[in-house]
Amino acid sequence: MKYSSSLRHCAVALLSLSLATPALAASNSSVKLLSNSFTPAPVFENTELVRNINLEKSYPRETTNIVIRNIGKEAQSEYYFLFPTAEIHNVGTFEARSKVSADTAKHPFKVELAQYETPSANSYFILHLNEPLKPSEKITIGVSYALLSAVHPLPALIEQVAAQTIVYPFSAHLPSAYKSQKQKTKLKLPTSSPAEFTKLEEKNAEGKKDPVHQGSSLTYGPYNAVEPFSTKPVSVRYEFTKPLLVATKFERDIEVSHWGGNLAVEERYWLTNRGAKLKNHFSRVQWQMSKYANPASVSAGSLTLPLLGGAENPYYTDDIGNVSTSNFRPGRRESLLNIRPRYPIYGGWNYSFKVGWDHSLKGFLRKAGGEKHVLKVPFMEGPRTDAGIAYEQVTVRVVLPEGSENIKFEAGVPLTSSFIQTHRTFMDTTGRPTLVLTARNAIEEWRERPHVVITYDYPWTAAYRKPIVITAAVFSVFALTWVIGNLDVRIGKRKQA
Amino acid sequence: MSAASSENLLQLWEAAKSSPFQPLVAKDLQFFVAFTLLIAAVLLTGVFGLSKSTPFHSKCNANNNTDRSILTLPALGVPASLAFGFGSVFMICAVGVYV
Numbered sequence: 001m002k003y004s005s006s007l008r009h010c011a012v013a014l015l016s017l018s019l020a021t022p023a024l025a026a027s028n029s030s031v032k033l034l035s036n037s038f039t040p041a042p043v044f045e046n047t048e049l050v051r052n053i054n055l056e057k058s059y060p061r062e063t064t065n066i067v068i069r070n071i072g073k074e075a076q077s078e079y080y081f082l083f084p085t086a087e088i089h090n091v092g093t094f095e096a097r098s099k100v101s102a103d104t105a106k107h108p109f110k111v112e113l114a115q116y117e118t119p120s121a122n123s124y125f126i127l128h129l130n131e132p133l134k135p136s137e138k139i140t141i142g143v144s145y146a147l148l149s150a151v152h153p154l155p156a157l158i159e160q161v162a163a164q165t166i167v168y169p170f171s172a173h174l175p176s177a178y179k180s181q182k183q184k185t186k187l188k189l190p191t192s193s194p195a196e197f198t199k200l201e202e203k204n205a206e207g208k209k210d211p212v213h214q215g216s217s218l219t220y221g222p223y224n225a226v227e228p229f230s231t232k233p234v235s236v237r238y239e240f241t242k243p244l245l246v247a248t249k250f251e252r253d254i255e256v257s258h259w260g261g262n263l264a265v266e267e268r269y270w271l272t273n274r275g276a277k278l279k280n281h282f283s284r285v286q287w288q289m290s291k292y293a294n295p296a297s298v299s300a301g302s303l304t305l306p307l308l309g310g311a312e313n314p315y316y317t318d319d320i321g322n323v324s325t326s327n328f329r330p331g332r333r334e335s336l337l338n339i340r341p342r343y344p345i346y347g348g349w350n351y352s353f354k355v356g357w358d359h360s361l362k363g364f365l366r367k368a369g370g371e372k373h374v375l376k377v378p379f380m381e382g383p384r385t386d387a388g389i390a391y392e393q394v395t396v397r398v399v400l401p402e403g404s405e406n407i408k409f410e411a412g413v414p415l416t417s418s419f420i421q422t423h424r425t426f427m428d429t430t431g432r433p434t435l436v437l438t439a440r441n442a443i444e445e446w447r448e449r450p451h452v453v454i455t456y457d458y459p460w461t462a463a464y465r466k467p468i469v470i471t472a473a474v475f476s477v478f479a480l481t482w483v484i485g486n487l488d489v490r491i492g493k494r495k496q497a
Numbered sequence: 498m499s500a501a502s503s504e505n506l507l508q509l510w511e512a513a514k515s516s517p518f519q520p521l522v523a524k525d526l527q528f529f530v531a532f533t534l535l536i537a538a539v540l541l542t543g544v545f546g547l548s549k550s551t552p553f554h555s556k557c558n559a560n561n562n563t564d565r566s567i568l569t570l571p572a573l574g575v576p577a578s579l580a581f582g583f584g585s586v587f588m589i590c591a592v593g594v595y596v
Contacts, residue, residue, distance in 0.1 A: 255595065257595035257596060258518075258520065259520070259521070259586055259587070259590055259595070259596055260520070260524070260527070260590035260595030260596065261518075261519075261520030261522075261523065261524050262524065262590070262595040264595055313593070358595075360524065361518055361520065362517050362518055362519065362520075363517070365517070365518035366510060366513035366514070366516055366517050366518060367513060367516045367517075367518060368509055368512070368516075369513075373518065374506065374509050374510045374513050376507075376510050408506065409506070410505075410506040410507060425596075426589065426594050426596050427586070427589065427596045428596075450507070453506040453507050453509075453510050454506070455506055455509060466586050466596060467579075467582040467583045467585075467586045469582075470581065470582035470585055470586065471578045471579050471581070471582030471583075472578070472582075474538075474577070474578040474581045474582060475574055475575065475578035478542075478545065478570060478573075478574035478577065478578060479570060479574065481545075481546075482567070482569065482574070
């Protein structure tokens with residue numbers, strides 16, 4: 001009994017760790033364990049459900065609008081959004097909010113991840129509605145998220161200059177814990193002629209063939225009276241001759257210098273291309289020939305980082321050293337840093353590098369009275385690409401001046417952890433407090449997300465610590481010189497004046 | 498140690514719009530100020546060193562005028578130390594290591 005209890009605690013702890021990985025809505029995420037016999041009570045009904053899947057980037061982005069109705073006898077405030085457990089670790093930026101235009105609706109719902117104690121095919125995101133929904137009342141909710149690593153190339157091997165097609169498997173019925181009176185799934189493809197897609201034998205609720213293909217959109221449904229937990233596996237294969245770039249690790253350092261009036265930024269990337277691998281050996285001749293024609297390619301040959309205006313002193317290095325194939329166009333509103341890796345990043349190839357630049361601190365730091373300072377910096381900048389880059393592990397470190405205290409922050413992105421550590425570098429005595437923010441499953445759109453705002457107190461005693469330490473050291477040399485210079489070390493008696 | 502997350506910091510940022518941070522010395526002037534301070538520190542150190550005639554030299558000194566006043570420390574040592582302290586901080590910033 002004792003052992004089984006211990007094992008149970010271990011299992012729960014491990015499960016909690018594994019659950020901590022999906023990126024939920026900012027700072028209000030938590031994990032809940034469900035007993036194996038649990039099933040959400042049928043207190044809601046999806047009156048109408050429309051799911052939009054955007055496949056224009058290398059990671060599908062799904063937005064689902066659901067009109068939910070309380071069919072129970074009591075007011076309800078918890079909606080269980082079903083999600084396959086196999087995909088839950090690939091979810092990025094899960095966010096749910098009310099579509100009502102009231103002020104309270106502006107805030108996203110608190111989201112809680114729930115999973116069964118023993119492995120199960122289903123998990124849930126519990127959406128805590130801002131206000132309890134009374135019996136027979138309706139509300140429209142919007143759920144959005146991105147799915148990383150959800151597509152794969154088919155065929156997995158292609159020629160060096162060949163089109164790539166990728167497959168996205170999904171369910172035509174959005175899995176739900178509640179009955180849906182009416183639902184449909186609409187896909188936005190990057191091409192108007194998909195290579196292939198699952199054609200269902202049954203007609204949709206309107207008596208038309210299923211799916212309906214129109215231009216670059218593909219619509220499965222509508223379906224009437226879809227039972228809870230119902231799934232209908234389908235897939236679509238479409239041309240996507242672009243790199244499937246993933247940063248398996250991404251680190252960003254932001255260093256604040258009051259003395260230098262400078263904000264130094266350094267970003268380190270560990271990129272990999274999850275696109276189709278080369279069927280044969282890489283041909284440099286073919287690559288050189290195709291460079292001038294510039295055809296669509298599965299390789300990444302160039303990346304453009306749009307930086308904030310006023311960026312200066314950029315650098316671009318990798319494990320070997322400085323990479324000279326870069327171009328920087330400074331500007332007041334936006335500065336463009338164009339970098340070209342040492343080699344084109346084909347499917348299955350990796351490339352790690354770092355870029356850095358400086359900004360004047362004036363535009364990022366304000367004094368908020370007394371010793372308090374407010375810093376506002378972007379959480380992520382990074383390359384802007386057509387296909388998008390997914391970031392699996394993100395670590396952002398904000399290095400504050402030595403002696404900063406009472407540090408508070410507000411991040412506009414979902415975080416997995418935040419803590420303060422000490423960073424020691426040039427001319428430091430006690431080290432600089434460094435705010436470390438980590439996130440998982442970020443996507444390129446985080447560039448547009450609200451910035452990180454940090455406040456800290458910076459007493460004048462801490463501000464003058466560096467020059468005072470050097471001054472004291474030099475003065476001690478002067479004093480020592482004076483003392484030694486005045487020592488009477490002559491042999492014999494002192495002469496009388 | 499965990500970091501404290503707080504809300505409404507964005508409002509604080511907006512409220513502080515009229516008081517942007519101004520460094521003690523602008524970036525463009527850092528090298529000039531640093532160089533001037535370091536030159537001053539070197540000169541003051543030189544004066545400090547030459548003004549002190551120690552007993553070692555007293556045999557060579559015909560007048561034997563030794564200046565052993567402790568006043569040389571605050572008069573020359575302190576300004577030289579301050580000039581070196583601030584000058585070195587600005588110089589290390591001017592060459593791109595923003596401390």
